[in-house]
Amino acid sequence: MTEVEAKRITILLVAAYPAWKPSEATMQLYERVLRPLSAALAEQAVLQIIRSPREFAPPVGVICERAARCALDRSGENTLGAEEAWAEISAAIRSRGWYRAPEFHKPALARTVAAMGWGEICTNPNVEATRAHFFRLFAAFEEHRVGRRIEELSGGNQCAQLAEHWTTALPAITRGARGASLNPQQE
Numbered sequence: 001m002t003e004v005e006a007k008r009i010t011i012l013l014v015a016a017y018p019a020w021k022p023s024e025a026t027m028q029l030y031e032r033v034l035r036p037l038s039a040a041l042a043e044q045a046v047l048q049i050i051r052s053p054r055e056f057a058p059p060v061g062v063i064c065e066r067a068a069r070c071a072l073d074r075s076g077e078n079t080l081g082a083e084e085a086w087a088e089i090s091a092a093i094r095s096r097g098w099y100r101a102p103e104f105h106k107p108a109l110a111r112t113v114a115a116m117g118w119g120e121i122c123t124n125p126n127v128e129a130t131r132a133h134f135f136r137l138f139a140a141f142e143e144h145r146v147g148r149r150i151e152e153l154s155g156g157n158q159c160a161q162l163a164e165h166w167t168t169a170l171p172a173i174t175r176g177a178r179g180a181s182l183n184p185q186q187e
Helices: 003-016 024-034 039-051 060-074 082-096 107-116 118-123 127-153 159-173
Strands: none
Touching (some): 003 024, 003 039, 060 127, 082 107
């Protein structure tokens, strides 16, 4: 995305959340983190967040996560909630039983079943504990998958580059109109 498109998306956030008064440094950080994403994907993510019942502007990481979920949906790898995944498990138990393990095509679902064991899921007498354990594992695998997509969309891990940029840029940004630092401990 271009610099102009990144600015337009951050301005969209400011317009949607009038109580949010971000500093220039915050605006620059949002723009810098969003730049590796495609403009269409970032805008779709921001519009979905704006339509949600959120009271406050989202952290930039929430926008990146929503963009990753949108990208997964676009590519046909849509994300599942733990409840939906458990419903698929329950249907497979009813239709196949414990002796014929089904093949799941959703990566997080397949990894969760592999980690827990199909036989254990089907035969454990403590269904509530099995379900709770399934929910935790599934959420972790799904979160990992979305995190990987965020890295892919961002062009890899840019944390070190961002940290280096802000270490050098932040003192200049936080200086007041007369050149005085806003942080008196820096002087």
